[in-house]
Amino acid sequence: MKIAIPSHHRVEQLKKKTLKLLLKHGFSEDDIYIFVAPECYEMYVNEFKNVILSRDSICAKRNHIIEYFPEGERIVEMDDDVEDILHTKKDEKNYPVENLKDFYEENFNMLRGEVPQKWNGDAPKGLWGMNANTNQYFATGEDKHKIQLCSICNTTLGYFNHKDIKLTVPEKEDFERVIQYYLAGIPILKRCGYGIKTKYWNNKGGLEKQYDMDERKRKQRQSADILKERYPELVYQRERKNGIVDIRFRIKNNKN
Numbered sequence: 001m002k003i004a005i006p007s008h009h010r011v012e013q014l015k016k017k018t019l020k021l022l023l024k025h026g027f028s029e030d031d032i033y034i035f036v037a038p039e040c041y042e043m044y045v046n047e048f049k050n051v052i053l054s055r056d057s058i059c060a061k062r063n064h065i066i067e068y069f070p071e072g073e074r075i076v077e078m079d080d081d082v083e084d085i086l087h088t089k090k091d092e093k094n095y096p097v098e099n100l101k102d103f104y105e106e107n108f109n110m111l112r113g114e115v116p117q118k119w120n121g122d123a124p125k126g127l128w129g130m131n132a133n134t135n136q137y138f139a140t141g142e143d144k145h146k147i148q149l150c151s152i153c154n155t156t157l158g159y160f161n162h163k164d165i166k167l168t169v170p171e172k173e174d175f176e177r178v179i180q181y182y183l184a185g186i187p188i189l190k191r192c193g194y195g196i197k198t199k200y201w202n203n204k205g206g207l208e209k210q211y212d213m214d215e216r217k218r219k220q221r222q223s224a225d226i227l228k229e230r231y232p233e234l235v236y237q238r239e240r241k242n243g244i245v246d247i248r249f250r251i252k253n254n255k256n
Contacts, residue, residue: 001104002069003032006054006061007080009040011047014080017198019048021084025100033068034080035061059167062154066165072123073161074108082156084197086134094134097194107158110145111189125186127177129157134195144190149234149249152178152188155196162186169223171216175247179231221245 003022007014014034022032035054036044045051054064062077069075085103086094097103111126129152144150154174165180167173181188224237224245238246 001031001074001076001101001108003027004035004065004069004075004077005032005080006035006058006065006077007044008037008058009043010080011043015047018078018080018082021082021100022078027101033065035064035068037061057170059170059173062167062173066161066163069161071161071163072125074158075161076104076156076158077154079155079198081198082196083199085130085156086195086197087193088131088134088136088195089193090136092136094136094195103194104158107189107191108160110143111160111187123162124160125162125184126189127152127157127159127181127186128189128191129153130191130194130196132196134197143192144188146187147182147185148188148190149178149182150188150190151175151249152190153196155198169226170219172220172223172227172247175227175235175249178249179227179234182234217243217245223247 005014005018019032023029029049032048033050033052034044034048035052037054037056039056041051041053052064052068054061065075065077085097085100087097088094107128108126111128112124132151132153132155152174154177157174162181162184164184165177167176169176178188224247227235227247228237234250235247236250238248240246
């Protein structure tokens, strides 16, 4: 299992959050790869072990991760500002996953049980993820495990590397990834009752270092427009009061 972290001008946050979390749970630095743009390569290479000279945009970095590792490699992508992964059972207090390495292994094993039925003799393929936040409102239901359209957040997700996946939108690339897996007939696992603890829009660095909030809203809208035009039968848009445009999946009869 390899951990891939796309990062941008967040050396200290990476140390205090995602890297600290991974080391706490027994991950080896040998298996942690940090993908950074040329402009901030020097600030990272002197601080971390496996720093990969990558590309500028987050979408391009995610594509580079797919290209970098071999077909079928087990990859967990994590953003650089993840504070924890929490159990989010309804009507109970949230609490951290006890052993993150075991949790990731369990997710891959759950996918592997489905993979041989779909990909006889080929490198395994599959995608897993969880809720984007720790709100208990989203903690209901059983784990979803099929060829399906469901929200899988890029902040922390895992997959058997599949080099045919190519992300193209500047934002909303998590929705585009799910759509590509769905259309390719590849199993997707969503773990209900788990959420990602992070501040998303309020952390310094990252996308906020590349462009301001107004520009990010513009890119969000641009990406939503592209996905709606490209996949009108699969997605629709919804605009928040603050001007951010969200993508939602249409209700589909998911494939068996």
